[in-house]
Amino acid sequence: MSRLEPAPAGLSGTRRLFLMREDEHALGAFKWRGALPALEAFRREGAEAVVTASTGNHGAATAWAAERLGLRAVVYAPEGSSRTKLELVASFGAELRETGSHFDQAKDEARAFADRRGIPFFEDGAERSQYDGYRSIAAELLDQVAEQPAAVLVPVGNGALLGGIGLELCERSPTTLRIGVAAKEAPAMVESWEAGEPVESNRSATIADGLAVRVPVPLGVEVLGEIASRMLLVSEREIARAIVAYADAGIRAEGAAAAALGALPQLEALDGPVVLIVTGRNIDEELLTRARERPDSFRD
Numbered sequence: 001m002s003r004l005e006p007a008p009a010g011l012s013g014t015r016r017l018f019l020m021r022e023d024e025h026a027l028g029a030f031k032w033r034g035a036l037p038a039l040e041a042f043r044r045e046g047a048e049a050v051v052t053a054s055t056g057n058h059g060a061a062t063a064w065a066a067e068r069l070g071l072r073a074v075v076y077a078p079e080g081s082s083r084t085k086l087e088l089v090a091s092f093g094a095e096l097r098e099t100g101s102h103f104d105q106a107k108d109e110a111r112a113f114a115d116r117r118g119i120p121f122f123e124d125g126a127e128r129s130q131y132d133g134y135r136s137i138a139a140e141l142l143d144q145v146a147e148q149p150a151a152v153l154v155p156v157g158n159g160a161l162l163g164g165i166g167l168e169l170c171e172r173s174p175t176t177l178r179i180g181v182a183a184k185e186a187p188a189m190v191e192s193w194e195a196g197e198p199v200e201s202n203r204s205a206t207i208a209d210g211l212a213v214r215v216p217v218p219l220g221v222e223v224l225g226e227i228a229s230r231m232l233l234v235s236e237r238e239i240a241r242a243i244v245a246y247a248d249a250g251i252r253a254e255g256a257a258a259a260a261l262g263a264l265p266q267l268e269a270l271d272g273p274v275v276l277i278v279t280g281r282n283i284d285e286e287l288l289t290r291a292r293e294r295p296d297s298f299r300d
Contacts, residue, residue: 002137004144004275008249011261016273018149020141022280023257027088029210029280030137031061034130034160035122039065041129042120048072051114052122053107055209056085057280062122063094074119076110078103082209082254084282103204104215125158125217134164141165141275142172150272151177153260155279156189156231157211159220165277166227177229177270181263183211183255184233185299192221193231207287207298208239208255210280236298238262240291246278247288254283 003024007017022030039062042050049072052062059075066073073094077086079101089096100106107123114121124130141152152169154162159180166178182190186208188201198221204214224231234242242258253261257279267274290297 029057033133035061035065037129053110058124060088063092076106078106125160131164135168138165138168150270156180163223210256234262237300252281
């Protein structure tokens with residue numbers, strides 16, 4: 001069970017703020033909760049291997065789950081991906097293939113390879129079992145709170161995390177606001193949520209690589225349309241400053257994890273506790289140093 005804890009005073013200000021620490025797993029991120037049930041389903045269907053595409057954490061979780069289940073994993077990643085995350089992928093025995101200048105190109109290569117070889121393609125955010133896995137985060141959160149949260153802020157990449165958390169909150173704590181936070185430089189999921197259908201964006205370059213979605217996964221858009229109370233956007237500079245605020249509080253947070261904290265000033269005063277999902281800690285040292293020393297070098 002992940003730990004729910006009061007936020008350090010330097011982060012909370014006058015709010016009753018809590019952190020759900022998904023970063024404390026051995027993988028350093030929440031993705032294992034979705035990867036394990038998805039790969040179990042593939043194995044039940046007779047698969048001996050899986051192929052996926054990832055900027056890092058999803059690939060590491062897929063490699064970790066495959067190793068546990070005795071499956072072969074092939075992970076495609078765009079060139080220039082986080083070295084911290086790619087080292088995790090390799091450490092669990094996956095075959096790592098770095099290709100393409102951006103995620104969509106790596107994803108296309110991965111899907112084509114899977115089709116040629118007749119191997120299941122595990123598209124992050126496209127498997128219902130992932131959403132079921134992420135529901136457990138909200139279940140654990142609600143089991144630990146003394147009162148129902150006024151709001152839960154969740155970083156949004158493909159939408160599966162907020163989707164799963166939101167489904168559970170809708171059942172057990174329907175008055176809790178279910179708020180997604182995306183990067184201003186990768187706004188596809190916010191634009192899709194507003195439109196009620198998938199909307200491709202013309203950009204997805206963000207330091208929060210876990211939020212770098214340009215082409216939405218239709219299932220994610222569908223589920224968010226059902227459960228999301230609102231969606232917020234944060235700038236690169238706001239993400240960078242939140243990374244440093246977490247670091248100053250003794251918490252190593254990657255860009256996606258910091259996004260929810262960066263969006264907190266946009267939230268009005270609420271009557272009740274607010275929870276931030278700290279999704280992962282796998283940040284490259286160079287990015288952390290730049291965020292601390294040159295925050296104004298990031299776009300606002």
